[in-house]
Amino acid sequence: MGGSASKTSTDQPKSDPNRVQGLARLMTAQPAKKRPKNMHPFLKMIQAEEDEYDHTKQNMYLLKRLFKGMDPTVMKSIGDVRGEIKLSFKYDKFKKLFLIKLVSARELVPKDLSGKAADPYVKFELLPDHASEGCKTSSTVENTLQPTYNEIFTFDLLEEDIASTKLRVQVWDKDLFNKDDFMGEKIIELSQFDFKEVVTQWFELQAETDLSISGDLEISLRYRLPQSLLVTVHRGNDLVRRDPGHDSDPYVKITVPGLPTIHQTKTVKGTLDPVWDEDFEFEIPQEELTERYIVLHVIDRSGIGDNDSMGQIYIDLQNLNIEEGYSGKFQLADLKNHERVRSKMSQKALVQEFKEAMYAHAVYKQAGFLFQKQEGNKVIRVENKQAGTSAKLRIIEGVPM
Numbered sequence: 090m091g092g093s094a095s096k097t098s099t100d101q102p103k104s105d106p107n108r109v110q111g112l113a114r115l116m117t118a119q120p121a122k123k124r125p126k127n128m129h130p131f132l133k134m135i136q137a138e139e140d141e142y143d144h145t146k147q148n149m150y151l152l153k154r155l156f157k158g159m160d161p162t163v164m165k166s167i168g169d170v171r172g173e174i175k176l177s178f179k180y181d182k183f184k185k186l187f188l189i190k191l192v193s194a195r196e197l198v199p200k201d202l203s204g205k206a207a208d209p210y211v212k213f214e215l216l217p218d219h220a221s222e223g224c225k226t227s228s229t230v231e232n233t234l235q236p237t238y239n240e241i242f243t244f245d246l247l248e249e250d251i252a253s254t255k256l257r258v259q260v261w262d263k264d265l266f267n268k269d270d271f272m273g274e275k276i277i278e279l280s281q282f283d284f285k286e287v288v289t290q291w292f293e294l295q296a297e298t299d300l301s302i303s304g305d306l307e308i309s310l311r312y313r314l315p316q317s318l319l320v321t322v323h324r325g326n327d328l329v330r331r332d333p334g335h336d337s338d339p340y341v342k343i344t345v346p347g348l349p350t351i352h353q354t355k356t357v358k359g360t361l362d363p364v365w366d367e368d369f370e371f372e373i374p375q376e377e378l379t380e381r382y383i384v385l386h387v388i389d390r391s392g393i394g395d396n397d398s399m400g401q402i403y404i405d406l407q408n409l410n411i412e413e414g415y416s417g418k419f420q421l422a423d424l425k426n427h428e429r430v431r432s433k434m435s436q437k438a439l440v441q442e443f444k445e446a447m448y449a450h451a452v453y454k455q456a457g458f459l460f461q462k463q464e465g466n467k468v469i470r471v472e473n474k475q476a477g478t479s480a481k482l483r484i485i486e487g488v489p490m
Contacts, residue, residue: 171198172260173196174193174292175193175194176189176190176191176290176292178190187245188242189213189256192238192239194236197236199262200271206233208231209272210227210228210261211226212226212259212261215257219245220244229263231263251279256279257274259297271297273294273296274295274296295426302422304361304399305418306326306385306400306419306421307324308321308385309323310406320370321369322341322343322366324365326418338356343383345383352369373406378407379406382403385404402420403424403427
């Protein structure tokens with residue numbers, strides 16, 4: 090991994106999001122405030138700490154920009170999703186209002202590369218949004234991983250809609266220089282509460298759930314003594330389109346966690362309604378059926394880059410009638426947060442390496458020129474020859490573009 094800095098002229102920024110944001114920062118940049126000559130020593134110390142904090146955030150932003158230039162997915166994997174959020178719920182059936190009190194959060198994972206703190210805020214959204222109220226957002230609590238809010242939010246909600254409504258709660262880290270960073274979420278089924286009294290509870294944060302996944306998978310299960318589970322993957326219906334500019338090429342990966350065998354269907358090109366009609370066999374003793382389950386993962390094969398998930402289903406085998414078998418449709422969903430599936434999810438090795446490299450640069454503040462006060466006009470370039478990637482960042486009058 091290597092980097093360099095060189096002088097350059099102030100070229101006109103091109104029309105991409107990062108450069109537009111940089112131009113906006115350049116236009117709104119404020120000159121440094123002059124400090125009184127007779128400032129009290131204690132105030133000088135406080136001011137110096139604030140300057141160091143701002144300087145560190147600016148330098149970490151430069152580092153994130155460079156690594157995102159080499160691999161846009163790297164920031165999605167920064168830090169494990171961890172932490173809890175404390176909420177209170179109440180339903181007023183006379184006013185037909187759902188009330189949420191956001192109390193606090195704890196043990197959040199910092200998204201800033203310094204790894205010290207964050208500026209967290211919380212967003213709430215009802216799914217489906219019957220009253221079209223959209224997201225509601227809390228205040229931002231700065232420089233903490235244990236924020237306290239004590240804020241109340243209300244949503245119009247009919248009593249008969251409670252059973253089919255979910256509450257999506259997301260925690261974000263405010264980033265003054267770039268896109269805000271996702272810190273975790275929880276999707277809560279309101280049907281689990283009777284709302285006769287105020288409900289107060291800590292909720293564990295999880296990775297972001299992809300709610301755009303749609304469609305279903307048709308399969309059949311049969312059991313043949315002494316120990317053969319036969320799985321037939323028939324077809325998929327109305328699958329989600331992952332790349333608007335290209336046709337989908339779906340295939341299905343079939344696993345029984347705990348068994349070494351992994352099966353995979355053929356790839357059907359250019360369709361969201363693929364037909365496979367393929368049979369697969371797993372060896373499972375009858376006495377183990379009560380402890381086993383099967384996971385089917387629909388994947389869009391990509392010719393370039395990572396393949397895209399189109400959803401998963403899982404089926405408990407404990408209720409399988411070995412004489413009659415089973416045949417039917419299962420709704421696809423993003424199950425990476427499901428306890429039965431998430432143990433199978435892991436990061437790609439290259440993304441993990443980028444993440445670890447970025448953390449190392451942040452901890453040891455290397456390369457040195459990147460962690461100096463940025464002035465004048467220059468271009469910073471970083472390259473990873475092994476991965477075949479590079480990125481550059483233009484600085485104009487000390488402001489990253």
